[in-house]
Amino acid sequence: MVDVAFQPNSVLETRVVRKRASLRTALKRKSTAAFLMTLPLILLVTILVIYPAFYSLHLATLNKSMQRFVGFGNFEFLFKRETFWLVVKQSCIFAITAVVFKALIGFIVAHFVHNVPAKGQRKWRGMLLVPWVIPPAMSTLAWLWLFDPSYSAFNYTLSFFHVGPIAWTGDAYWARFSVILVNIWFGAPFFMILYLASLKSVPEQLYEAAAIDGANWWQRIWYVTLPMMRNIIAITLLFSLIVTFANFDIVRILTAGGPLDHTHIFATWAFRVGIEGGDIPLGASVSLFMFPILAIAAVFILRDINQRGNEA
Amino acid sequence: MADVTLRKVIKRYDEVEAVRGIDLDIADHEFVVLVGPSGCGKSTTLRMIAGLEDITDGDIMIGGDVVNDVPPKDRDIAMVFQNYALYPHMTVAENMSFGLRLKRYPKAEIKTRIDEAARMLDIVELVDRKPKQLSGGQRQRVAMGRAIVRNPKVFLFDEPLSNLDAKLRVQMRIEIKKVHQKVRTTTVYVTHDQVEAMTLADRVVVMNHGRIEQIGTPNDLYHNPATRFVAGFIGSPAMNFMPCRLEDVAGKLNIRLTDRIAFPLPPGRAARYQGVGRNEKLLLGLRPEHITEAKAHPEPGVEAFDAVLDVTEPMGMETLIYFTLEGAQICGRVNPNAGARAGGPLRLAVDLNNMHLLNEVTGVVI
Amino acid sequence: MASTVMIDKAAPTRNPAYGSMSRDRAWALKWSYFFLTLFAIFSLVPPLYMLITSLKSSAEISAATNPWWVFHPTLSNYVGLLTSNQFLTFFRNSVLVSIFVVTITMLISVPAAFALSRMRFWGSATLATGVFLTYLIPDTLLFLPLFKMFAVFGDWTGIQLINRWYVLVVVYPTLTVPFCTWIMIGYFASIPKELDEAAIIDGASWLQTLTRIFIPVALPGIIAATIFAFTVSWAQFLYPLVFTTSTDQLVLPVGIITSLVKGDVFNWGQIMTGALLGAAPPLIIYAFLMDYYIAGLTAGATKG
Numbered sequence: 001m002v003d004v005a006f007q008p009n010s011v012l013e014t015r016v017v018r019k020r021a022s023l024r025t026a027l028k029r030k031s032t033a034a035f036l037m038t039l040p041l042i043l044l045v046t047i048l049v050i051y052p053a054f055y056s057l058h059l060a061t062l063n064k065s066m067q068r069f070v071g072f073g074n075f076e077f078l079f080k081r082e083t084f085w086l087v088v089k090q091s092c093i094f095a096i097t098a099v100v101f102k103a104l105i106g107f108i109v110a111h112f113v114h115n116v117p118a119k120g121q122r123k124w125r126g127m128l129l130v131p132w133v134i135p136p137a138m139s140t141l142a143w144l145w146l147f148d149p150s151y152s153a154f155n156y157t158l159s160f161f162h163v164g165p166i167a168w169t170g171d172a173y174w175a176r177f178s179v180i181l182v183n184i185w186f187g188a189p190f191f192m193i194l195y196l197a198s199l200k201s202v203p204e205q206l207y208e209a210a211a212i213d214g215a216n217w218w219q220r221i222w223y224v225t226l227p228m229m230r231n232i233i234a235i236t237l238l239f240s241l242i243v244t245f246a247n248f249d250i251v252r253i254l255t256a257g258g259p260l261d262h263t264h265i266f267a268t269w270a271f272r273v274g275i276e277g278g279d280i281p282l283g284a285s286v287s288l289f290m291f292p293i294l295a296i297a298a299v300f301i302l303r304d305i306n307q308r309g310n311e312a
Numbered sequence: 313m314a315d316v317t318l319r320k321v322i323k324r325y326d327e328v329e330a331v332r333g334i335d336l337d338i339a340d341h342e343f344v345v346l347v348g349p350s351g352c353g354k355s356t357t358l359r360m361i362a363g364l365e366d367i368t369d370g371d372i373m374i375g376g377d378v379v380n381d382v383p384p385k386d387r388d389i390a391m392v393f394q395n396y397a398l399y400p401h402m403t404v405a406e407n408m409s410f411g412l413r414l415k416r417y418p419k420a421e422i423k424t425r426i427d428e429a430a431r432m433l434d435i436v437e438l439v440d441r442k443p444k445q446l447s448g449g450q451r452q453r454v455a456m457g458r459a460i461v462r463n464p465k466v467f468l469f470d471e472p473l474s475n476l477d478a479k480l481r482v483q484m485r486i487e488i489k490k491v492h493q494k495v496r497t498t499t500v501y502v503t504h505d506q507v508e509a510m511t512l513a514d515r516v517v518v519m520n521h522g523r524i525e526q527i528g529t530p531n532d533l534y535h536n537p538a539t540r541f542v543a544g545f546i547g548s549p550a551m552n553f554m555p556c557r558l559e560d561v562a563g564k565l566n567i568r569l570t571d572r573i574a575f576p577l578p579p580g581r582a583a584r585y586q587g588v589g590r591n592e593k594l595l596l597g598l599r600p601e602h603i604t605e606a607k608a609h610p611e612p613g614v615e616a617f618d619a620v621l622d623v624t625e626p627m628g629m630e631t632l633i634y635f636t637l638e639g640a641q642i643c644g645r646v647n648p649n650a651g652a653r654a655g656g657p658l659r660l661a662v663d664l665n666n667m668h669l670l671n672e673v674t675g676v677v678i
Numbered sequence: 679m680a681s682t683v684m685i686d687k688a689a690p691t692r693n694p695a696y697g698s699m700s701r702d703r704a705w706a707l708k709w710s711y712f713f714l715t716l717f718a719i720f721s722l723v724p725p726l727y728m729l730i731t732s733l734k735s736s737a738e739i740s741a742a743t744n745p746w747w748v749f750h751p752t753l754s755n756y757v758g759l760l761t762s763n764q765f766l767t768f769f770r771n772s773v774l775v776s777i778f779v780v781t782i783t784m785l786i787s788v789p790a791a792f793a794l795s796r797m798r799f800w801g802s803a804t805l806a807t808g809v810f811l812t813y814l815i816p817d818t819l820l821f822l823p824l825f826k827m828f829a830v831f832g833d834w835t836g837i838q839l840i841n842r843w844y845v846l847v848v849v850y851p852t853l854t855v856p857f858c859t860w861i862m863i864g865y866f867a868s869i870p871k872e873l874d875e876a877a878i879i880d881g882a883s884w885l886q887t888l889t890r891i892f893i894p895v896a897l898p899g900i901i902a903a904t905i906f907a908f909t910v911s912w913a914q915f916l917y918p919l920v921f922t923t924s925t926d927q928l929v930l931p932v933g934i935i936t937s938l939v940k941g942d943v944f945n946w947g948q949i950m951t952g953a954l955l956g957a958a959p960p961l962i963i964y965a966f967l968m969d970y971y972i973a974g975l976t977a978g979a980t981k982g
Contacts, residue, residue, distance in 0.1 A: 124714050248916045
């Protein structure tokens with residue numbers, strides 16, 4: 001009896017000691033392994049993303065030769081320049097118009113694809129996504145050639161309708177139209193694919209129930225489709241806003257900001273000032289103006305993603 | 313082959329105590345089923361035995377060795393999961409041999425073991441298929457095969473039949489029992505289904521709110537439940553509980569259910585309940601099979617009364633009847649020919665030889 | 679009486695209602711095809727025009743004939759480019775950069791995603807969110823500080839990064855790794871927890887669980903992430919434009935634009951041929967692995 005009573009106690013004591021030691025090493029081992037596996041990611045992000053982001057804040061406070069601290073001097077200089085305000089206006093017009101049309105076209109085309117029999121959907125989807133697959137620098141070259149003033153395929157075609165010739169990239173307004181058009185061409189497929197996936201995830205019974213309740217097609221979209229897609233629509237809009245706002249390739253290749261700076265947006269102007277003009281601090285100051293928009297959009301996206309995580 | 317012992321095992325997640333001190337001795341070769349409603353801590357207990365959850369306090373021993381800090385792979389256990397957890401990219405044979413291959417067993421040895429297990433489980437022709445090509449029952453067999461080939465000290469089953477349809481569940485239940493009779497490995501099996509627990513177990517452990525309510529053989533739990541929870545959880549349809557009290561009438565002990573209905577207790581029961589306070593709030597526990605149609609010549613201890621039926625459920629070999637007594641819904645089982653009819657009266661008999669008397673406040677069976 | 683009249687009234691309108699519904703459907707389908715065709719034309723005109731122009735001689739291009747048709751098809755543009763050392767250098771640089779970037783990306787993001795999705799440790803949730811936020815920081819915000827950083831780095835260590843093609847191998851992962859990690863976290867999270875528990879009980883270490891269970895099971899995700907990493911590094915335009923200038927260090931997108939445009943003279947035949955050849959690798963991958971491509975796109979709600 002005594003033995004039996006005694007044994008568990010001794011086991012208990014040795015256990016307490018052993019448990020502490022080995023549990024700590026085990027924990028250590030697991031989190032150490034996990035840390036080592038994420039270390040390259042952390043290093044990469046810290047050195048090549050976070051550090052440069054802050055470094056650009058520092059750069060923005062220097063003078064052109066980067067030897068003297070000028071505080072807000074660069075910003076004051078920018079605020080006084082007409083071109084800067086032109087760039088602000090154009091960036092906003094460019095981003096908002098392009099995003100709205102990309103989303104609209106994506107939404108409409110997604111419905112059309114969703115409408116056709118499932119067999120053919122793959123084929124249509126495949127063709128409609130091609131713009132998104134081609135590197136934008138390459139496809140913009142094709143657009144530039146289509147817009148070419150003297151041998152332009154567009155103007156050639158329009159001449160049959162006695163329209164034009166149009167200075168697609170030469171006239172300020174047409175040039176703005178052109179860069180937005182190319183951006184829509186490139187970005188709409190992305191919306192289409194995501195909206196199509198989202199459409200497919202709406203249960204068919206909801207539409208049947210709505211149809212039985214007497215809803216017409218417009219009411220079905222308003223009361224069933226849109227609420228079900230609200231989340232994906234919000235996320236795609238914000239994403240696209242960030243990326244379109246920060247766009248470089250299309251404007252750079254199509255107009256290089258011209259004519260007379262009338263198509264410059266933040267990124268292309270920052271490149272013009274910073275790299276071509278050799279004034280890195282001023283260029284950094286220009287690109288920093290993208291930051292507030294990005295931050296606001298990021299906050300909303302994060303909120304949406306967290307919501308999505310909570311729902312799941 | 314080994315016994316499993318749990319000593320004052322506690323599991324705490326932040327503030328919540330999921331398992332509140334469990335003592336359990338599982339003998340070698342024994343088939344023990346942990347049963348209880350969801351959230352009762354049965355799965356957590358099993359996962360602590362497996363080593364998938366840390367123990368907050370207490371000891372777990374497998375084969376006499378404390379394994380609290382031993383990682384799962386060194387505990388020599390095998391586990392079957394509810395969703396089977398088969399590796400989707402491996403064939404059945406690869407699934408079953410994965411553990412052995414990691415331990416670098418010789419190829420020939422692996423092959424013999426797979427063949428043996430496949431034959432035992434009747435999945436010989438499936439060994440080259442992928443899990444996707446298998447039905448639910450077949451996947452379940454493979455999951456068991458994966459456990460068997462390891463030849464571990466202990467089998468752990470975590471609700472293995474919950475994803476199967478009712479018919480297959482019965483079939484696999486028998487299959488599991490057969491396998492255990494062949495390999496005789498100590499088994500801990502978790503389920504929320506009391507029928508599974510009753511049919512499979514050597515001993516059933518009923519858990520509730522992180523504690524063990526009662527441990528016993530299936531028959532023991534059915535006929536001698538210790539608490540109201542066990543009495544109500546084991547058996548289907550569940551045991552009826554009727555508020556009641558004891559009273560002395562002419563030197564005899566009566567049990568009074570309502571103002572109109574009171575029964576004299578059979579002598580054996582009367583002696584047992586003599587010490588119970590006459591004003592205590594009590595519950596009469598009676599299983600449905602002990603509420604039947606009244607017979608012409610009742611046995612001693614069987615008392616008759618009249619009831620108006622609310623609902624009848626013909627089951628073929630019997631008819632379940634439901635009526636209301638003092639606001640409580642009571643279920644009985646009568647002969648299909650007894651003339652039970654919804655809304656109609658029926659003379660019923662209660663078999664007080666099989667009654668249980670419970671303290672309403674503590675829930676303890678007296 | 680009144681009710682009979684009602685029924686009589688309702689009955690005849692009912693059948694045509696069904697008929698009109700299917701007629702509506704048929705019309706909707708026709709309109710769908712009509713608009714889809716329009717949009718498909720809109721989508722495919724630029725690449726088709728690349729092809730048309732690439733088959734024309736300079737003479738035909740400047741002859742102002744119908745630009746939509748090739749009257750004297752010739753492969754001279756292709757022959758010219760594919761035998762030009764310069765173009766082949768661009769192509770080689772692009773291939774090298776993409777291979778390195780894809781490899782580095784997968785080596786960094788797969789283990790990181792595994793650790794973040796399965797091995798909960800202090801700060802892992804914050805880190806996962808942080809990864810996502812990094813993905814939102816665009817290249818156009820970073821190219822100037824990075825340019826200056828590399829210049830300073832070169833001055834300090836003597837290791838010249840600016841104007842070397844491998845500088846792109848250093849910077850491209852900042853564009854690919856966050857997104858690939860993000861979608862791999864998603865793919866890994868969809869693997870049931872019991873699968874790694876089964877592996878642990880079977881005696882697998884964390885590394886074995888990753889290499890023998892997670893990577894094979896999440897293979898579709900890994901393919902999608904690989905395609906994404908390749909597409910991004912193949913298409914990137916700003917970084918090579920900023921960081922590389924010598925013709926032997928250029929990658930395709932920049933190379934085509936800077937070398938084929940001589941002053942104000944656009945040799946459109948060659949430019950379109952180069953653009954088409956530059957667009958070919960992603961297009962070919964897309965043609966064969968469209969489903970993975972789309973899976974990757976929808977998995978993380980990519981940039982658009």
